Amino acid sequence: MMNPDQSLRSAIQQTVQHLYGQDVEQLQLQPTNAEFEGSHTLVCFPLTKISKMKPEETAQAIGDHLVNHSGIVARFNVVKGFLNLVLHDRVWVEVLHDIAANKSFGQLPVSGREIMVEFSSPNTNKPLHLGHLRNIFLGWSVSELYKAIGYTVHRVQIINDRGIHICKSMAAWKLYGNGETPGSSGIKGDHLVGKYYVEFDKNYKAQVSELTAKGLSQEEAERQAPIMQLAVDMLRKWEAKDPETVALWSMMNGWVYDGFEATYRKMGVEFDKLYYESDTYLLGKEEVLKGVEAGIFFKKEDGSVWVDLTGDGLDQKVLLRADGTSVYMTQDIGTAILRFRDFPKIEGQVYTVGNEQEYHFKVLFLILGKLGYAWAKKCYHLSYGMVDLPTGKMKSREGTVVDADDLMQEMLEEAEKQTRELGKIEGLSDIEARELFEMIGLGALKFFLLKVDPKKRMLFDPNESIQLQGFTGPFIQYTHARIKAIQRKAATMNIMDSGVDFSTLNSLEPAERDILAVLAAYESKVMEAAQHYSPALIANYAYELAKAYNHFYQTVPIFNAEDPARLGFRIALSAAVADTIKKSMHILGIHVPDRM
RNA sequence: GGUCCGAUAGCUCAACUGGAUAGAGCAGCUGCCUUCUAAGCAGCAGGUUCGGGGUUCGAGUCCCUGUCGGAUCACCA
Known part of the structure; x- marks a missing residue:
């Protein structure tokens, strides 16, 4: 009975079969609008074809039969072709009973299926920013969703540690760094390397304009700028495995990794395995050459290798340059294949990457399909929209990039400020207080970025993101904390000690029914969210649940319940809400406090 | 120019994949702390769902068309 939808569905199917002698697969059952009485509504228009009656008459007939024979429908009302059904209160009591008894409510049984989720995957030449945050929270949450529906999930990222971008930072550091290190400067490693990337850009620009002033064309100047030549030279040396260059490369990459690691720790994010492009591009190259032999790809006169996708409505695409070096695509081919070798049991991969790369993944x-890998069909590009600022797009050149570390710090400080103002840290130790600020600040940020449909471009307004009221993470955390307070009080009164039996209860408050209807929908919501790769559905669900509970909290004084069964029911109902809030927030990667 | 995505209240977002009078939050205005936490609750106000056609019992949702915004179509990653 955990899911009254199911029971109702089959009751309606039996009814239709009995009345009209036909099986109906697709029933349109939806939540009843708040203005009418009932929890479930059957849309009867589609049934008129087999009932041969008007929508109202069809609804009336089905309603009558359900009340008399289903055992779960108490009464009904008909509005136009809509049949609004009211379930017996004992059905709802049973629903709560089942949820409370089921420890793993919301967690589907382990299926033995495996999947890999890639996310984050930053370049190693600058620190993480707001765009990465959406990516990381999304990827994390989608992997939690997969876990919830019974998958074993492998979280990975690809590190773009190879290429000209890192050489730019290296060149600038070599020229202007004076041996500066994270240790000597006190600057976090990723930020330090990012600083030299900016330094490169500054000097590069200066040199280019100097050269164009001397009469060189823009293109020529860009090529001849000494600092660019140094960077290009370093890339060449790196590919030739020149020891000095490789040493510098590993040192600076190491700084960046340490910096990223610190940021991930703060976010509560970790990976099962990291892949490095410097390790996979050679495999990609091999595979491409095999493809040439097999006649899947072709070589042009200059020696470059191409794939012809005109048959698929796309263009020709280069896979290896004339000099034999690999491109972005080559690396991704290698990485994908390597991953399926490393984890033979995964059935597919989810790539969390911005929507500007939709073409690339297509x-x-x-x-991969042409190369004969059947799993290519199970690869999915989890594409998400850009995060805009009120001033427009983030642009590093204009210094409008929102740094991830800074942002998290600001959120934390705001959480602290507001918590102190509300006088909510009484009785907390310093450590507890700090944990609370982190939970709230980070919770607000994650929720803000996850509540929007991933596919859509979204606006990040700093003032709004910092809000802790309304449709926010902290609102939901607060609801959880409230319930915990109720439970603490109940514990001191020994209410639940003997395991109260509330199954005899046969009348409920409307607010209690409303909550149960939301609770009962949790598992199907999780499945839906997983299917759509959309944590936003869970965020909306958690909000709806919290709202339903707060309404109940404010209209029904829990401890005023006259008889023990009713009191026990309300405590159990509260506990089930707290538990489900915790689970859904866990899917979003957000912790919930016991008091705030 | 081709392809793809988007446009819903002043602002930010929903709307169970075609269902009822399109819902929330923020901002604005009214009330409610002597009962379990007011980071809350109740209420008011706010809409030509970008325009125009079509499909049908029924369209924000599907089709056609136009307008506006964005992405992409690199031997960059």
Whole structure:
């Protein structure tokens, strides 16, 4: 009975079969609008074809039969073709009973299926920013969703540690760094390397304009700028495994990794395995060459290798340059194949990457399919929209990039400020207080970024993100903390000690029914969210649940319940809400406090 | 130019994949702390769902068309 929808569905199917002699697969059952009485509404228009009656008459007939024979429908009302059904209160009591008895409510049984989720995957030349935050929270949450529906999940990222971008930072550091290190400067490693990336850009620009002033063309000047030549030279040396260059590269990459690691720790995010492009691009190259032999790809006169996708409505795409070096696509081919070798049991991969790369992934999956990998069909590009600022797009050149570390710090400080103002840290130790600020600040940030449909471009307004009231993470955390207070009080009164039996209860408050209807929908919501790769559905669900509970909290004084069964029911109901809030927030990667 | 995505209240977002009078939060205005936490609750106000056609019992949702915004179509990653 955990899910009254199911029971109702089959009751309606039996009814339709009995009345009209036909089986109906697709029933349109939806939540009843708040203005009418009932919890479930059957849309009867589609049934008129087999009932051969008007919608109202069909609804009336089905309603009558359900009341007399289903055992779960108490009464009904008909509005136009809509049949609004009211379930017996004992049905709802049973629903709570089942949820309370089921420790793993919301967690589907382990299926033995495995999947890999890639997210974050930053370049190693600058620190993480707001865009990465959406990516990371999304990827994390989607992997939690997969876990919730019974998958074993492998979280990975690809580190873009190879290429000209890192060489730029290296060149600038070599020229202007004076041996500066994270240790000597006190600057976090990723930020330090980012500083030299900016330094590169500054000097590069200066040199280019100096050269164009001397009469060189823009293109020529860009090529001849000494600092660029140094960077290009370093890339060449790196590929030739020049020891000095490789040493500098590992040192600076190491700084960045340490910096990222600190940021991930603060976020509560970790990975099962990291892949490095410097390790996978050679495999990609091999695979491409095999593809040439097999006649899947072709070589042009200059020696470059191409794939022809005109048959798929796309263009020709280069896979290896004339000099034999690999491109972005080549690396991704290698990485994908390597991953399926490392984890033979995974059935597919989810790539959490911005929607500007939709074309790239379309091509990648096509190529993998052409190479004969059946799993190519199970690769999915979890594409998400850009995060805009009120001033428009983030641009590093204009210094409008919102740094991830800074932002998290600000959220934390705001959480602290507001918590102190509300006088909510009484009785907390310093450590507890700090944990609370982190939970709230980070919770607000994660929730803010996850509540929007991933596919959509979204606006990040700093003033709004910092809000802790309304449709926010802290609102939901607060609801959880409230219930915990109720439970503490109940514990001191020994209410639940003997395991109260509330099954005899046969009348409920409307607010209690409303909560149960939301609770009962949790598992199907999780499945839906997983299917759509959309944590936003869970965020909306958690909000709805918290709202339903707060309404109850404010209209029904829990401890005023006259008889023990009713009191026990309300405590159990509260506990089930707290538990479900905790679980859904866990899917979003958000912790909930016991007091705030 | 081709392809793809988007446009819903002043602002930020929902709307169970075609269902009822399109819902929330923020901002604005009214009330409610002597009962379990007011980071809350109740209420008011706010809409030509970008425009125009079509499909049907029924369209924010599907089709056609136009307008506006964005992404992409690199031997960059």
